[in-house]
Amino acid sequence: MNWLSGFFGDPANWSGPDGIPARLLEHLEFSAAAFLIAALIAVPLGMLVGHTGRGALLVVVSANAARALPTLGLLVLVVLLIGVGTVLPVLVPLVVLAVPPILVNTYEGVRGVDPDLRDAAYGMGLRGRQVLLRTSVPVALPLILLGLRLAAIQVVATATVAAFVGLGGLGRFIIDGLATKEYPSVIGGAVLVAALALAVQFAFTAIDRIAVSPGVRARPGRDTEIAR
Amino acid sequence: MNGEPIVRWDWVARNWANGSPSAISALLGGHVVMAFLPVVLGLAVALPLGLACVRWPRLYQPTAALMNVTYSLPSLVLFSIFLSVTGLTQATVVIPLTFFALAVLIPAVVDGLTSVPEHVRQSAVAMGFRPVRRLLLVELPVAVPVVLAGLRVATVSSISLVSLGALIGQGGLGNLFIDGWQRQFPTPIVVGISLVLLLAVASDGVLVLAQRLLTPWSRARRSA
Numbered sequence: 001m002n003w004l005s006g007f008f009g010d011p012a013n014w015s016g017p018d019g020i021p022a023r024l025l026e027h028l029e030f031s032a033a034a035f036l037i038a039a040l041i042a043v044p045l046g047m048l049v050g051h052t053g054r055g056a057l058l059v060v061v062s063a064n065a066a067r068a069l070p071t072l073g074l075l076v077l078v079v080l081l082i083g084v085g086t087v088l089p090v091l092v093p094l095v096v097l098a099v100p101p102i103l104v105n106t107y108e109g110v111r112g113v114d115p116d117l118r119d120a121a122y123g124m125g126l127r128g129r130q131v132l133l134r135t136s137v138p139v140a141l142p143l144i145l146l147g148l149r150l151a152a153i154q155v156v157a158t159a160t161v162a163a164f165v166g167l168g169g170l171g172r173f174i175i176d177g178l179a180t181k182e183y184p185s186v187i188g189g190a191v192l193v194a195a196l197a198l199a200v201q202f203a204f205t206a207i208d209r210i211a212v213s214p215g216v217r218a219r220p221g222r223d224t225e226i227a228r
Numbered sequence: 229m230n231g232e233p234i235v236r237w238d239w240v241a242r243n244w245a246n247g248s249p250s251a252i253s254a255l256l257g258g259h260v261v262m263a264f265l266p267v268v269l270g271l272a273v274a275l276p277l278g279l280a281c282v283r284w285p286r287l288y289q290p291t292a293a294l295m296n297v298t299y300s301l302p303s304l305v306l307f308s309i310f311l312s313v314t315g316l317t318q319a320t321v322v323i324p325l326t327f328f329a330l331a332v333l334i335p336a337v338v339d340g341l342t343s344v345p346e347h348v349r350q351s352a353v354a355m356g357f358r359p360v361r362r363l364l365l366v367e368l369p370v371a372v373p374v375v376l377a378g379l380r381v382a383t384v385s386s387i388s389l390v391s392l393g394a395l396i397g398q399g400g401l402g403n404l405f406i407d408g409w410q411r412q413f414p415t416p417i418v419v420g421i422s423l424v425l426l427l428a429v430a431s432d433g434v435l436v437l438a439q440r441l442l443t444p445w446s447r448a449r450r451s452a
Contacts, residue, residue, distance in 0.1 A: 064384070067384050067428075068384050068388050069388060069421070069424075069425070070391040070401075070405070070421060070424045072391050072392055072395070072406075073391060073402070073405045073420050073421040073424065074421070076408060076409040076417055077408075077417045077418065077421065080409065080412060081414065157302030160302055161302075161304055161392065161395070164395060171304075174304060174395075178308075183312060186308045187312060189308070190304075190305040190308035190309050193304075194302075194305045197301055197302060197305070198297065198301075201296075
């Protein structure tokens with residue numbers, strides 16, 4: 001515990017480009033960028049595959065591959081091959097690892113919508129796209145949000161590891177601390193990342209409460225968790 | 229990478245089993261131990277805990293919430309925190325990964341046991357099965373597909389997560405990533421990723437096979 005007070009009580013850790021606020025901001029910037037890119041790719045694609053049923057195999061294979069791919073290996077390989085210097089090489093693996101959870105859960109959610117419900121929507125005169133956006137997506141929303149939550153947590157975790165290949169952010173405290181055997185910095189960084197991951201978790205719980213229609217929430221939901 | 233091939237096979241041949249602790253085969257061995265031990269320990273804990281959650285449903289909500297929180301913590305964070313307790317040993321990797329395995333396996337055991345159809349349970353009671361024998365001979369076998377689905381997820385994730393342990397000095401094949409990065413040399417990285425993926429595919433295959441052997445009735449029903 002005195003390691004914690006040593007780390008958080010040190011005023012030097014609270015200012016400058018390698019202080020906690022600056023590192024936190026960096027971490028949030030990379031994570032938000034990677035998360036947004038992944039969501040822009042995976043949500044529409046998952047909706048399309050779930051709605052049309054085409055390309056389902058691709059979705060399942062990508063989910064399994066992402067679960068088995070070692071984060072650190074992918075990170076060092078991509079950055080080694082593309083080259084360091086800019087942020088882009090680090091964003092690539094972050095996005096690659098964030099896409100599958102969103103893709104799979106969006107696909108499962110849209111595909112799992114009760115066919116009677118879709119038929120009723122068609123019967124009311126809605127077209128294909130309207131059925132998807134006004135019926136299937138609201139019903140699938142809990143699973144889509146689950147996918148987004150898992151991806152966000154994955155991104156926060158991977159961005160931490162990415163400090164190893166030179167990315168800034170909270171991972172610096174852990175990686176640099178390990179390199180110089182300054183364990184207060186390691187533990188302090190770990191606590192900060194843990195707090196950030198929990199904040200993301202709770203933020204998504206709150207979004208779920210607000211965004212999901214009460215009628216949908218009343219139904220017992222399925223949980224299709226996929227691992228990080 | 230100016231002309232450097234993605235894989236230098238002579239490097240692989242020289243480092244496969246050269247007797248040093250950083251030989252590829254030695255790293256693979258360590259990786260296997262650190263990946264499977266958490267899953268085995270996790271299953272050993274998840275079975276009784278899952279049973280308890282089914283028997284006393286009020287237990288399940290807090291257990292699930294706790295597991296959900298654990299699961300959202302990045303593994304590097306848990307490794308770093310355990311580093312101060314267990315030091316540079318394999319336990320620093322195995323203990324956090326056991327928690328991750330539990331987070332997947334407890335819901336799997338609970339879902340599996342609650343998926344046993346009521347008529348099956350009642351038939352077993354009517355045939356004179358006592359609770360313990362009913363659990364072992366009827367309910368657990370019927371729950372096998374759901375539990376094994378969880379076991380597959382837990383095993384594959386565990387295999388891939390071990391490599392992060394390399395950052396704290398205990399990562400099995402993950403050490404190849406560090407080595408390759410420090411020397412800016414892609415061969416160890418590619419070899420490490422390939423072996424991790426192979427290990428994951430092979431273990432997944434074994435578990436699929438185990439499920440087929442443990443639930444012969446599902447095949448009989450399909451062919452009937």
